[in-house]
Amino acid sequence: MVSTYQDFIIIVAAVLIGSTSALAGDDPLQAMLNQIREQDQPVGVAAPSSGLAGAIQSLNPDISVVIDSMVHGDDARGGIGSILEGVDGFGPVRDPGGFDKGFNLREAELFISSTVDPYFRAYTSIVVTEDEAILEEAVVQTTGLPYGLQLKGGKFLSEFSRSNSQHPHDWDFVDRPLVSGLIFGDGGLVEKGVQLSWLAPTPFHLLLGTEVLQGENEDMFQPLGREDSDDALRDHAGPRLWLQWAKFSPPLWGSHEAQFGLFHGYGRHQDEWDDGINDGWLDGHSRFLGTDFVYKYDAPHAYGKGDVIVQGEYMYREKDLNLRASESSPALVGNSRLDQQDGLYLQGTYGFAPRWRAGLRWDHVGLTNRSRLPDRTTQRFGETHRLSAMVNFSPTEFSRLRLQVNRGEYLVDGDREEVYQVFFQALFTLGAHGAHKF
């Protein structure tokens, strides 16, 4: 039945020989193709199919889950967390992170994204650990603003630096660079707020952004809202944190690409002062600023062989706080405390074989490291550094196994603590194929 119909088409078509008018539906090939598309079944030797036969059409959002687990060992007495917590000049870090000795299930990250309607796109990332589920990101962004503008709102990882905007499973090493971990804590700077960014109409890539955030980072921008008997340390209304950043990519040739960034953040911060002798409540401002860069070479080999990534960041922070109340030393009330610290990291990875990568990272914090206390004494601290080496194997885009060794020399209470860490990490992605950010 079908083939008689096809023959008929061919006969009709044969009559029309010569009329090979482009874009017209009346030529034999077009008739044939239309027929295949309508019937969507094999014809002749070919077994072609067309249209939406294979595409699964649904309005479900893209969903993926990344499972991030590892075996970790270190030779620090109280575990690596207890070291990171008290690094001189930075401590006490409220969210130092760290890993248990033995098996760790860092997280399962559930990532859901979709276009909302013709004007918005949204995504959310829910981090599930053994004990809790945290709404890490919940973001709506515009898709149709003119002039290269984009507005983004919700709760999100601040995009001021490359390392801060990446989720842990996208990092080239298991753990967060020391400088950002010691300044913002292990979770990085993730806040509620809005972001406006502008892709400038320049011949090179220039992206300028500003973020207005609630300011709830325990180490840099937290409201304490502490009511004291003598003096009130009142909560400042949000938003309490303002950020500006710029990212610039020079035009490079071929498969080379680089991006340089500058960033600055300024906000309100309240803190407590408790050094065992003195105690009190501090209120003031915190600021951070810095620069980062990434260079990538995409080698013309399959499976990532020959690819190079070099990346680095420098960040300086300043906490300028005023002593508002103190029971033990009321005479000092009104004096200020100034914390000035900085740090950097530099890392590189190289695809030494198909699917294999090796990398080195150098962390160095406390090049500037001093605190001027309300009692007008100044404490100067030394430097802390760490060297990390890693090798990873990615069987496919969806799985990755990584071995990493860290050797850190941490300054804790003036003592240099040498700590070795070893990780064997396994990362697996289920579900939707995510797009990779540069």
Next chain:
Amino acid sequence: MNVRSITLFALTAAMFSAAQVSAGPLKIVTTTSDLKSITESIAADRATVFAICEGTRDAHYLQARPSFIMMARDADLWIRVGMELEIGWEPMIIDGARNPDIRVGGPRHLDASEKVLKLEVPTQRITRALGDVHPSGNPHYWLDPLNGRIVAETIAERLIRIDAAGAETYRANLAAFQKALDERMFGAEAVQRFGGSTLWARQLQGTLDGLLAENDATEMLGGWVARMRPFKGRRLVTYHKNWSYFMNRFGLEVAIELEPKPGIPPSPAHLARIVDLMREQNINTILMAPIYPPRAANRVSAQVRARVLVRAHSVGGLRAASDYLSLIDEVVNGLAETL
């Protein structure tokens, strides 16, 4: 935001994006060099065309680099291969470009796979245990010259819609491109006699030889079809599953791929199996694109005395494959000399 302000906002956005359309040649960005070549044939000097993925690169694995975002920012038209080939990088580039019209579903986003004939569309539920299998079928469809012909038409249709002033040029260029392609496929004489469209329809139906015999015109057939005819039914080995469309069109068969599964590099055990299979079935050719490492193919060919034919599967992958027609030319000639 109430409904009125959203509408107002949308209208303003639409006005601005309409105002962005500049005079002068259109800026067209294609995801691959093959689409670029076809688009250039249709648009000629009415457009400048940029390709994101050069022929020397693997379009499965690219990154949303800032320089690609720059191309997309200024694009008047974005053309992709589709079928999830660019899934790992297209969304990030388009998101980063802040160019609302080229978003998927927008008036200036074109999926070139819209009308092509697709192969290897999964009929069962797929899993990633199968390797890099695409849910809507094998995306390497441009290696079937018929699909190249169809894509040219899809592109011309869209160009006419977004640049009506050039409609005549686009129609004429499309006709010229299709005529050139038809002549390479079937030979100028046969096209002159029967018309390209009829030849294609007969080829699709498997009755091309009949048509020629009835009309005493068997000798008239030239081009790729004539060149490949002696090898109909021959089996060969390829590296990746990227030649299916070509083989299907010319009646060749791929016995097995060096990759055990799409996207998984060859393993020693799999190569041993291939050596046995090639001996058993007397297969003497391994065809592969230059983007893949040659070691596995060389190792196998040394054991079974097969020839390794390296041919670009995308325009620009090798110097000789300088445009779409010469890309197919090179594969046809290479196979005709090797098989």
